[in-house]
Amino acid sequence: xxxxxxxxxxxxxxxxxxxxxxxxxxxxxxxxxxxxxxxxxxxxxxxxxxxxxxxxxxxxxxxxxxxxxxxxxxxxxxxxxxxxxxxxxxxxxxxxxxxxxxxxxxxxxxxxxxxxxxxxxxxxxxxxxxxxxxxxxxxxxxxxxxxxxxxxxxxxxxxxxxxxxxxxxxxxxxxxxxxxxxxxxxxxxxxxxxxxxxxxxxxxxxxxxxxxxxxxxxxxxxxxxxxxxxxxxxxxxxxxxxxxxxxxxxxxxxxxxxxxxxxxxxxxxxxxxxxxxxxxxxxxxxxxxxxxxxxxxxxxxxxxxxxxxxxxxxxxxxxxxxxxxxxxxxxxxxxxxxxxxxxxxxxxxxxxxxxxxxxxxxxx
Numbered sequence: 001x002x003x004x005x006x007x008x009x010x011x012x013x014x015x016x017x018x019x020x021x022x023x024x025x026x027x028x029x030x031x032x033x034x035x036x037x038x039x040x041x042x043x044x045x046x047x048x049x050x051x052x053x054x055x056x057x058x059x060x061x062x063x064x065x066x067x068x069x070x071x072x073x074x075x076x077x078x079x080x081x082x083x084x085x086x087x088x089x090x091x092x093x094x095x096x097x098x099x100x101x102x103x104x105x106x107x108x109x110x111x112x113x114x115x116x117x118x119x120x121x122x123x124x125x126x127x128x129x130x131x132x133x134x135x136x137x138x139x140x141x142x143x144x145x146x147x148x149x150x151x152x153x154x155x156x157x158x159x160x161x162x163x164x165x166x167x168x169x170x171x172x173x174x175x176x177x178x179x180x181x182x183x184x185x186x187x188x189x190x191x192x193x194x195x196x197x198x199x200x201x202x203x204x205x206x207x208x209x210x211x212x213x214x215x216x217x218x219x220x221x222x223x224x225x226x227x228x229x230x231x232x233x234x235x236x237x238x239x240x241x242x243x244x245x246x247x248x249x250x251x252x253x254x255x256x257x258x259x260x261x262x263x264x265x266x267x268x269x270x271x272x273x274x275x276x277x278x279x280x281x282x283x284x285x286x287x288x289x290x291x292x293x294x295x296x297x298x299x300x301x302x303x304x305x306x307x308x309x310x311x312x313x314x315x316x317x318x319x320x321x322x323x324x325x326x327x328x329x330x331x332x333x334x335x336x337x338x339x340x341x342x343x344x345x346x347x348x349x350x351x352x353x354x355x356x357x358x359x360x361x362x363x364x
Contacts, residue, residue: 005065006320008033010072016301017072018349023317023335025345029067031320037098038077045097047108054107067323068112071120073297074098112275112323115296119273123296126167126205129272136267138291141207141282149196152188152206161209162188163239185240210290212237216255216281219300220269221315222325225262228303228310229253229283237282245302252306261289268294275325276316304337313337 006024008031010017017033024031032039047056077094079087101108102117115123122128126145133140141163144155155162169184187209188194214231215238230241233249244250257265261281268291269277278298282290304312311329318332319325340346 005029006031006067007039007069008072009036009070009074011035011075013349014072015349016299017070018345019301019313019337019340020070020316020320022340022343022345023313023332024320026335027317027321027332029321035075036077036094037074037101038080038094041080045101047101047104054104055110056108065323066109066111068114068320069109070114070320071102071117074102074117112319112325114275114319115277116273116275120296123272123274123277123294126293129294132268132271133291136264136271138264138268139288140291141210143205143207145203145205147200147203149194149199152194152199155206155208156188156190156192159208160189163207163209164188165205165207167205184242187239210282210284212282212290213285214283215241216257216283216289217241217303218257218265218279218281219303219312220265220274220277220279221300221312222275222319222327224315224319224327224329225257225265226303226310226312226315227255227257228307229255250306252303254307254310258289272296275319301337305341308336308338311336313340 006029008017008020010033012033012035021031021033034040034043037043037045045056047054077091077098079090079094082090105113105116105118130140130143142159144151146152152162164186166184169182171180171182173180188206214229214235217228217230219226229252230245231237231251233251235251238244241250265279268279269275272294274294274296277294277296278300279294280292282292284290300312300316304310311334314332314335315327315329317335318329319327322328322331
């Protein structure tokens with residue numbers, strides 16, 4: 001194997017992590033993959049704090065340099081094999097240790113973090129994103145976060161149409177019918193019945209609806225940017241394309257960003273401290289780009305499934321291998337999604353997780 005090493009922190013049934021591990025293996029790069037900093041039960045760490053600073057002098061990958069850590073989606077470490085009476089204590093020790101490690105970032109392991117934990121955690125806040133977007137000059141739909149039905153009604157009276165967004169997607173099953181329901185985005189207008197008690201139960205995000213021509217999804221992988229337009233084959237836009245990305249009539253096309261938008265986009269990534277991000281824009285008939293959100297741990301390989309000529313898997317593998325955001329895609333051998341989804345590795349992962357195809361496109 002190559003002397004370079006990569007750590008992937010993600011659930012062990014994560015489709016994107018599986019694809020990247022496969023791509024790195026094709027490049028003879030050792031990738032250690034686990035759902036927390038306790039990558040496996042035998043993981044050992046030693047961290048020294050002295051007058052010279054704080055650093056790890058023993059790591060879970062002792063052979064070779066750690067080129068990059070992909071902090072995709074961490075979980076609390078498990079206690080492992082131990083006495084039942086000790087389980088809660090040991091798990092809490094690992095949980096606090098992981099919090100310390102994540103806070104130290106490059107002081108713990110001086111390498112490329114994708115993304116740095118503190119920046120990643122901060123960016124998960126929608127209002128922080130909007131503050132950053134406003135600071136660097138992006139326009140975005142007027143937004144109110146509220147649990148007051150009267151405020152919602154006033155927004156509808158003012159704007160005509162309002163998009164309701166939850167902070168997190170929620171899925172539940174009906175006790176009476178066993179039907180599965182979900183909520184993340186809904187369109188409200190003057191005919192919408194607003195239940196005051198339901199709205200008062202928790203705050204949600206309410207945005208002015210943009211009469212858009214299409215959506216733009218931008219994938220930022222270090223220095224490389226990939227942009228696609230998303231709409232229906234009849235050229236009509238979606239209210240929320242994420243619920244329809246697997247539909248037969250979805251249309252996805254590669255597009256070039258205007259230079260001014262790309263410049264602001266790079267400034268936004270710097271402002272948020274992100275290396276990787278997945279940004280959504282709504283574009284109206286006048287060509288105005290409205291910033292909607294940035295997901296720092298979003299999905300991106302579904303784009304390569306739709307547009308195989310876009311080398312997203314290879315780009316991400318190249319950045320992890322090189323340990324630099326200013327990477328060349330030519331530093332890695334070809335790794336295509338079309339090859340991965342017929343590989344034995346994909347079949348094994350698919351056997352561990354039902355309806356895996358959705359995991360290449362689903363996100364909060």
